[in-house]
Amino acid sequence: METITKLIPFTGEISILEISYLVASVLFILGLKKLSHPATARSGNLWAAAGMTAAILFTILFHKKDGEPIGNIVWIVVALAIGSFIGWYASKKVKMTAMPQMVSIFNGMGGACAALISMMEFPKMQNMLAAEGASHMIGGEGIAILLGLMIGGVSFAGSMIAFGKLDGRIGDIKNPVLRIINLTFLVLLLVALVVILFMKPEAGNNWPIYLFALAALVYGVTFVMPIGGADMPVVISLLNSFTGVAAAMGGFLYSNQAMLTGGILVGSSGTILTILMCNAMNRSLLNVIVGAFGVAGAGGTEAADKTVKEISLSDAAVLLSYSQKVYIVPGYGLAVAQAQHLCHELDNLLSGKGVEVKYAIHPVAGRMPGHMNVLLAEADVPYEKLVEMEDANNEMGNTDVVIVIGANDVVNPAAEDDPGSPIYGMPIIKVLDARNIIVMKRSMAAGYAAIPNNLFYHQKNRMLFGDAKATLQKLVAEIKSL
Amino acid sequence: MQEILRFFMEYKDMIFIIVLSIFLGIEVISHVPAVLHTPLMSGSNAIHGVVIIGAIIVMGHAESTLSLILGFIAVILGTLNVVGGFVVTDRMLEMFKKKK
Numbered sequence: 001m002e003t004i005t006k007l008i009p010f011t012g013e014i015s016i017l018e019i020s021y022l023v024a025s026v027l028f029i030l031g032l033k034k035l036s037h038p039a040t041a042r043s044g045n046l047w048a049a050a051g052m053t054a055a056i057l058f059t060i061l062f063h064k065k066d067g068e069p070i071g072n073i074v075w076i077v078v079a080l081a082i083g084s085f086i087g088w089y090a091s092k093k094v095k096m097t098a099m100p101q102m103v104s105i106f107n108g109m110g111g112a113c114a115a116l117i118s119m120m121e122f123p124k125m126q127n128m129l130a131a132e133g134a135s136h137m138i139g140g141e142g143i144a145i146l147l148g149l150m151i152g153g154v155s156f157a158g159s160m161i162a163f164g165k166l167d168g169r170i171g172d173i174k175n176p177v178l179r180i181i182n183l184t185f186l187v188l189l190l191v192a193l194v195v196i197l198f199m200k201p202e203a204g205n206n207w208p209i210y211l212f213a214l215a216a217l218v219y220g221v222t223f224v225m226p227i228g229g230a231d232m233p234v235v236i237s238l239l240n241s242f243t244g245v246a247a248a249m250g251g252f253l254y255s256n257q258a259m260l261t262g263g264i265l266v267g268s269s270g271t272i273l274t275i276l277m278c279n280a281m282n283r284s285l286l287n288v289i290v291g292a293f294g295v296a297g298a299g300g301t302e303a304a305d306k307t308v309k310e311i312s313l314s315d316a317a318v319l320l321s322y323s324q325k326v327y328i329v330p331g332y333g334l335a336v337a338q339a340q341h342l343c344h345e346l347d348n349l350l351s352g353k354g355v356e357v358k359y360a361i362h363p364v365a366g367r368m369p370g371h372m373n374v375l376l377a378e379a380d381v382p383y384e385k386l387v388e389m390e391d392a393n394n395e396m397g398n399t400d401v402v403i404v405i406g407a408n409d410v411v412n413p414a415a416e417d418d419p420g421s422p423i424y425g426m427p428i429i430k431v432l433d434a435r436n437i438i439v440m441k442r443s444m445a446a447g448y449a450a451i452p453n454n455l456f457y458h459q460k461n462r463m464l465f466g467d468a469k470a471t472l473q474k475l476v477a478e479i480k481s482l
Numbered sequence: 483m484q485e486i487l488r489f490f491m492e493y494k495d496m497i498f499i500i501v502l503s504i505f506l507g508i509e510v511i512s513h514v515p516a517v518l519h520t521p522l523m524s525g526s527n528a529i530h531g532v533v534i535i536g537a538i539i540v541m542g543h544a545e546s547t548l549s550l551i552l553g554f555i556a557v558i559l560g561t562l563n564v565v566g567g568f569v570v571t572d573r574m575l576e577m578f579k580k581k582k
Binding site: 024028029031032033035036037038041042044045046048049052055056059060063065068069070071072073075076078079080082083084086087088090091092094096099100102103105106107109110112113114116117119120121139140233236237240241243244246247248250251252253254255256257258259260261262263264265266267268269270272273276277280363364370371373374377378 | 511524538
């Protein structure tokens, strides 16, 4: 009788934990589902967060390993508090334009967390197997630990490089040799994984796992290094799904359903999301990773002997002020220059003069889907003024002036008329249908994709050189003084 | 072959969860509009922060000071992923809502 009463609270606690994991998994799934619809997205995020809170809380309260409850609770709570404070503070403070960097950092933290777990579990497993006198470390546990370490490590290092690139701290190294080194490294890493599994477990012999962790970090760096900075959102999405898989490996290791479903869900939906992002740019994932742009980019027509017309600020001011309809095409350059507020000021100024001003939003402008919407919303540009590509294209014919601010590939006519161009087939904003085009650009240097843009040499087009912010500032002042 | 079958039988529950979750993950987000790509990426970024449960388990059963310290770091990193991920996503979606 006594044993039964002892047994009941014990199993009761365990089933509470398992039920909370089931609830958490369902909330993750519903959260993701809601996140993919505009009207419900925000509540979806909250649902997933609720599931996460429940899973964490119930783990601390009820998790038992070999009958032992969670210890060091004070330290765990302290760590949770520190992490929550930094995470909350950093995400509240970050500028809207720096969001992708932030996501990249948080993703890297998750990867590092998964890698650390593996590094702590490996010695435990090895000591246990050594005590049993096993001759190798092959098995579900070993595979989960090593894969978790490898994927988590790659995700961490890769995310840090992606952050550096988005933040403009790290440049691109587009060396074809790097691709070969990369591939070799990946193969070596997988070979090392198998070799470690076949090794005879020896208590305290942990150097293979440290070397393996180091190699994973190095591979993470060389994997992201050759990919162009403008493609980082796609890379982050890919690394995001990597971290998901790394988390799932932890779930496998601990037979933890919440980690397993959460991790795998992110792993698979993240992969699909990555592919969707690539599709929106009419490119394949392989093309993004291998960076075929630099190679195939030569397909564009040579433009060296063509001339570019410049427009003076005062001419631009007059042209804009006496137009009836103006379309602004924003791109990555607008985000980089943080010129969204000035853009809105120009819009207000022109609207005050009776000019109809709208924004043509390419779905992947800035190569970060939704980036322009978020950016312009931050500057309080009304929603109705943001016109989607297809609708904008229908209106181009009766538009007097199109101002292209920091966009390049999304207005490149090569996508329509040059089958040799790597972006051939990508839908673009047909600015050539408008009567006048003004392109604001820092210099004549080709865009990220290194594809020549014949738009710049078109007779309808005139260039306004300079940093988007500075130029807009001068333009606004010029229009005011008219 | 025998080994593989034994591996499958040993972990069959988890293998089922993994395989079904893969299909579920694909199905659940396959109709997402382009404007939501970034918030969805950020939201799922927060969800894989579930790895923190592993960090809590490791730290909760840490035996040496070294593993306690490593576990401490792991829990902080995991929390950053979870809290930062959800808050950033919420801020992004706040922008979307304001316009309508």
